[in-house]
Amino acid sequence: MACTGYDFGKDVQNHLDAPMPWIGMYVAAASLICSLAMAADAFHGFRSNKFWFPSKYFSLNATFLALLAVSLKLPVDLTGRMWAVTDRLAKISSLILMSIAIGNFMPSLGSMNDKEILMNVTALGILVLTVIVNVCIQIIQMRHFLDRRLMFAEEIVALIFMFLLLVMLGSLAIMVPTTKKYLKSKYREMLKMASEEELAEMGKLTFDQLRIMVKKYWVMAETSSPQFVIARSATCTASGVICLLIALVLAEARVRTLMVYKTFRRTASYYDSSTNWILLIHSIGVTLGTIAPALRWFTAINFKCSEGGKKSTFKDELKIETYWTQMLDEWKESSLSWHIRDRKWRKLLHDTKRPMLSFFVGVQSMVVLASKLVRLISVLFMSPIISCFHNMRKLKNVSDSNTSRVHQVSESGSNTEPDLSRYVLLLEGEVLLPQKTLQNIWNQVDKVIQIGKRQQPKNLIDLLKKFGDFRGVREFDCDEVPSLHIHEPPNCWSLPLVTLTSIAIALPNISTHNANRLLSSVNEGLFFVKLVEKCLDRHGDLVSIRNAADVVWVGVELYSKWQDKDLNEMSLKGRESKEILQELSNKAEKTVLEFNRDVKDFLMENPLNWPGKVIAANSMYRICRNILLDYEGDRPWTDEGLFTRLTVMIADILAACLTNLPRVISIKCHRNAINHGPKKARQAALLLGESREILQILQQHRTPRGLHPDHAAYIEKWRTFREQEN
Known part of the structure; x- marks a missing residue:
């Protein structure tokens, strides 16, 4: 009977284990989708010359959290027999892919409202902490066999880096709401300054004047974009170093495994050969996903090392601006939102809240300080190398720059354009962006206008x-x-x-x-x-x-x-x-x-x-x-x-109606919100390009004198005005 019972249990277990290779392929498919989304963001950044790599496709939301939860199936599997070399590599690569995903998530916080940030960051925290707890439980349960646990050190390093990146993401989440309020306030002030002269001259704006106007608002929209502000922050750029290091950990594990075992294809788990696919896709995903965080870090270092970067003291570099901790300080001083009638309980909760939030303020300050220290060390380490490349490039491009300057003069009819750097929105403690970055922003306007010109009706x-x-x-x-x-x-x-x-x-x-x-x-x-x-x-x-x-x-x-x-x-x-x-x-x-x-x-x-x-x-x-x-x-x-x-x-x-186009272009620029500013500015630039010849035709026949711009928007007002003229 014992033998029969044993055979029955073994048969049941075999049936339960039979679909595991298919589940492994499902894990590989979920990981592939995440990897392709991260690669798409990197490609979009290169294509649009936005080397701060905004999160357009891969963002922190329910869809990608669900996909990442599927891709983390191996680390949270407590009962699976995963002691062979391929199994261990696939398990570690899952943890590293999750870490790289967190680094890519950071800019996407800028496109969320406060409630979405709270919900998504909380969901991500639950997922990451669940993985960490599961791995720790397995380590504790298997502590007697740690001497045979392959790549144990790499697994611990991956867990530590994943937790650090989660903390850094939480640090950014605390900073974002305060930063958005500051950006909105500063944007409104700059918008008022920029629009005073244009409203008076709206009916007389030429194409070139409209182009300069669109450029002006484009600069304001791009530099005040919350995603751009997050991407150039100290915490986000420092996360690029961690992503780069953790990618090197996976590379080291693969190289060492190949040298010791001479193969990657050795599995003992029920997932069978699907672990090979999981490992391959995770490795590709880590490689592609490291591009954006690493280049954000390198761009920030390159800026600090360039001549455009403002030289600052060691104390200034490590200064913690108020917007990092302002929200926590406000929570600490504010009253409780819960309605509790008993005064003693309210006092107890308030007294508990203050030290707790003081602790979080301290943690936030440590995270920001550590991030700034990482950036400063990176500058000191990379400065000689980058300076050498800068000097070589200058010597090589002297003649090319002269030729390009002559070409620009012949194209525009003048060798100078208005300085738009005063329309750059910066946070407290930020220095002016490099001229090359601003030039890329200005050039984007001309490229979009050229696209519009090719689509003229x-x-x-x-x-x-x-x-x-x-x-x-x-x-x-x-x-x-x-x-x-x-x-x-x-x-x-x-x-x-x-x-x-x-x-x-x-x-x-x-x-x-x-x-x-x-x-x-x-x-x-x-x-x-x-x-x-x-x-x-x-x-x-x-x-x-x-x-x-x-x-x-x-x-x-x-x-x-x-x-x-x-x-x-x-x-x-x-x-x-x-x-x-x-x-x-x-x-x-x-x-x-x-x-x-x-x-x-x-x-x-x-x-x-x-x-x-x-x-x-x-x-x-x-x-x-x-x-x-x-x-x-x-x-x-x-x-x-x-x-x-x-x-x-x-x-x-048609002509009477289209005399309102300059005003429409201006309004599209004026109505920019910081979350959708670049999109609205692009629409204005595209419309300007599409209507270039239309505007040139209409400039030969000005709007009748005495017709108020607000009345020019309506055909009935036009008719009344024309009848009064006659």
């Missing part, structure tokens, strides 16, 4: 060359057309454009080429028009009007239909333009009148609450009736002549 530019003096803004509608309702819905820029284009392509005897070209031109123009409307209609008063235009345009552009009218069929030969205008007008009038007759809701008395179909129909009715008035006058229009007139009218409306 050619059809729209050709259409804008036809506009005259904005007369179409006033002429597309007139007061002589009787209203269908006691309240007229207001116009936005896009609605008359969509309506006029629908009429133009429905006219007979117009070539398909001309109709399609107009359609493409207006489609390109509506992209910029929508930007203007969305940006300048701050209160959203015209949202329903814009939505009506969007719905109509989808039918016109994709299906050549205005509501249920096929515009291609209407333009068949044999019909007159007047007949088509009358048919569109009657259809629109019928739609509005039926709505007014059937709807009794008092809310619909406000045209802004009308359905989009009715708003679009009212616009079609008024514009068609306005054009028909000309037919009844002394100037009958031919089909081609009417098409040309509508084209010019469309160009006038």
